Amino acid sequence: MRSFIIFRLLQTIPVLIGISFIVFSLLLFSPGDPAVINLRAIMNTEQPPAEAVAEMRIEMNLDKPWYIQYWSWLSRVSTGDLGYSYQTRRSTFEEIARAFPVTFLLSTLAMAFSCIIAIPLGILSGVYQNTLLDHCTRGISIIGLSIPDFFIGILGIMFFSIYLNWLPVAGYNGLEYLILPALALAVGMSAITMRLMRTSMAEVLEEDYIRTAVAKGLPKGLIIKRHAIKNAIIPVITYMGTQYGWLFGGAMIIETLFALPGLGRLFVESASTRDIMVLQGCVLVFALVFVFINLGIDILQYLLDPRVRQNNE
């Protein structure tokens, strides 16, 4: 157990190094001097004096070759110092800490909706293959996959907010503001999850142990509940974990559409205003969340699936 976790942690190190290189290089390519951006925030002036800028450049190692710059950037970032926003003059860390909970809630709610839609339908169409129900879910999932989430969001606003007046249009002031955006995100995700659940279920139902259970005379419901679902759901959980990781960065259009003050919107705003330090911070957070959620999922899979445990020992 412990050796597996240590092994997986070691595996993430090269990926983390690669991520840090990519995020760091964003700063190299960007217009604008990071020293000036930081000083504007610290000294609270539009035009920081030239001596101070020169001093700051030396302090931040901006006059050194890129690998020394990279190293000093990495040591600053590891203490949580991600620089300052060019726009608001607040620290990037503060901006991200403020936005993170909204995105976390939104993603989690979207995942929950996606589970509720996709898993029962996937199981049903796996059990009743090639029936009307199966064909319908296949049709719905292809359509669901084809509608961009922001279009679902707009249709949702038109129907639930403008026509029925049930849900708020945009903004963030409590959980009910997250229902519509989370649903918009869930539709596309559940389209894929549903098909995966169906395939996985169909495969498991052909296994020998299911045949044995049938031969033993166990009732169908019990076979499905106790033997089939338990095995079929494992790849689905793995996939949903990846989806969850992507969702943190993938919700930006929906967050912008619904004016939710989350990470995605912060990222879009920083990209539109070339607020490089915030942009960099967001990219870093998105990638880190993705890597660590995947790590968590691998460990979860190890705990859930005895076959994985055996292969890794």
Place this chain on the structure above:
Amino acid sequence: MNSDNRFIQPFFEFYQDYHTKILKKPLLVTGLIILMLMCLMAIFAPVIAPHDPYDQSLKNRFMSPCLEYPLGTDQFGRCVLSRLIYGAQASIAVAVITTSIVVIIGLLVGMYAGYYRKLDGLLMRITDIMLAFPSMVITLALVGIFGPSLSTIIAALAIPGWAKYARVTRSTTLSIKNKGFVDNARALGASNQYIIFKHILPNTLAPIMEIATLGLGGKIISIAGLGFLGLGIQPPTPEWGTIMNQGLTYLSKAPLITTTSGAMIMIFVLATNLVGSEVRDLMDPKSDSIII
């Protein structure tokens, strides 16, 4: 045909075998027809469109649908239908160009990684890193830093996209590089480059084409997403995502601007998904997943 054969069947042979079967798949034919119509619409936009998409007339703002303006007019009095028809040009052109770039890079990286074991570790770690970023995040970061010009948009869409294709090509290459016909070619004195481009490449095309069809739809959504955020192809050039975003302000006054442009995106992507998943079904009837 089993799933192993699908990897060793050359692309052109595949279509010779299957062109009769393609006609028996109504969904595939529907998808292909929609895609063809969309492309024809983009090419012949000047002939089909009832008006000039840039033609403003302030006295005709927000007209409801009528004979002259079948889908009404927008906030500048421009014909919504004409803008949608012209919008196909930018969306489809950028999607086709980026998908081609991504396929070429993915094929090259994947074939070399699969063929030369020494390159494999390095190239696959690079794809691991690329896959850790949601593709839209890299795209948006690049567009944010370099500004939304056409070339930046194409590059920003292509840079995160190739990793997936490289993975698939690599696994195909690994599965065929020790087959008899490759050994035979080697025994006849063929160089590695010759083997890669004459023997491995034709065999990797079929699985790549099916992902590329699905990927084309994904690119259309990404382009529209960028446009929707105001960071895509810049107005006044008509582009579906940009039109959608501009119509949003007038959603209750003129809902057709946003809904029709959204519907165009949806129809195009639906067609690519139909073609992609039905082609996959033809090649490997056992798999039914629509996962890209």
